[in-house]
Amino acid sequence: MKLLVTGGAGYVGSVVASQLVEAGHETVVLDDLSKGHANAVPEGALLVEGSLLDEGFLRETLSGGFDGVLHFAALSLVAESVEQPERYYRNNVVGTLNLLEAMVETGVRRLVFSSTAAVYGEPEEVPIPETAPTRPTNPYGSSKLAVDGLIRDVARARGLCATSLRYFNVAGASGRFGEDHEPETHLIPIVLQAAAGTRESVKIFGTDYPTRDGTAVRDYIHIEDLGRAHLLALEASEPGEHRVYNLGNGSGFSVLQVIEVARKVAGVDIRAKEAPRRTGDPPELVASSDKIKTELGWKPEKPSLEAMISDAWAWMQDHPGGYE
Ligand code: UFG
Numbered sequence: 001m002k003l004l005v006t007g008g009a010g011y012v013g014s015v016v017a018s019q020l021v022e023a024g025h026e027t028v029v030l031d032d033l034s035k036g037h038a039n040a041v042p043e044g045a046l047l048v049e050g051s052l053l054d055e056g057f058l059r060e061t062l063s064g065g066f067d068g069v070l071h072f073a074a075l076s077l078v079a080e081s082v083e084q085p086e087r088y089y090r091n092n093v094v095g096t097l098n099l100l101e102a103m104v105e106t107g108v109r110r111l112v113f114s115s116t117a118a119v120y121g122e123p124e125e126v127p128i129p130e131t132a133p134t135r136p137t138n139p140y141g142s143s144k145l146a147v148d149g150l151i152r153d154v155a156r157a158r159g160l161c162a163t164s165l166r167y168f169n170v171a172g173a174s175g176r177f178g179e180d181h182e183p184e185t186h187l188i189p190i191v192l193q194a195a196a197g198t199r200e201s202v203k204i205f206g207t208d209y210p211t212r213d214g215t216a217v218r219d220y221i222h223i224e225d226l227g228r229a230h231l232l233a234l235e236a237s238e239p240g241e242h243r244v245y246n247l248g249n250g251s252g253f254s255v256l257q258v259i260e261v262a263r264k265v266a267g268v269d270i271r272a273k274e275a276p277r278r279t280g281d282p283p284e285l286v287a288s289s290d291k292i293k294t295e296l297g298w299k300p301e302k303p304s305l306e307a308m309i310s311d312a313w314a315w316m317q318d319h320p321g322g323y324e
Pocket of ligand 1: 076078105116117118119140167168169183186187188190202203204206216217218245278279285
């Protein structure tokens, strides 16, 4: 297939783009490089630099006879979304609306969208099924939920074959592709920076949660397992249909457990300091991924937290300056 990967110079997008190239698909990456890195675009994929907010550019890019779009380009910092909600709605919602309109105009039928567990907010039950109420607690989650609804409605009206994948906590690295965010806010890279000595210590955000050790629990999924789900999702949905799948491992690890495993993997001590809870962080987010397992036959091959942290650590050691 000929596929467009928006945000294909970012952490998840670059790994999926490399999996698509490897599977023999003709792959074009569209990225404005505001967060992504030009040298994260895999060999064999073409990089087209531009923004989803530029409708003419989108139409022109998509007019090259694409079979589908994998849509990762988005802003994704929770705290920033609280400060700048307009920017999040413009980039994430208006950007996707432009993309959908350009797809309809140019006859591109297949779409896989990068959604998030943040749409569930504070869950009533864990593991969280796709049928759980969606009550996001920040503008980032609200913008992604709005996009899920937008895609559902446009898919139905225009006969698109669409799937939203709701990621839990993506971790690890894949070959030469890894996590390089500026600023870095995610737990595992921060813990590993503390192990490498490029950061003095890790702040543990909240030690009074109603969890086994008082720290927040998350469901970590290896980036390669997450990536493979996109290739399955691409061909799953029928015209007019919008499918929604959670993507996680179904088991939770606390912040303290992550730090402990990282100490073992890196073989060094990691300084950690207790800090107040981070606003909007739920105590526990663990996925039920039964639906994608049953319907698409997806199965995680690297479910161990140790494997994820080892891969992230190896990547960080090979790329001390990230992608620069
Ligand atoms: N944490 C710390 N110290 C840090 C960083 C994080 O204690 O320095 C804690 C957080 O409070 C949280 C856990 O580690 O309890 C994981 O935090 P991350 O920032 O790595 O991930 P989140 O669970 O907050 O965020 C992820 C995605 C978001 C998404 C969110 C909800 O990165 O895009 O899940 O689904 F919105």
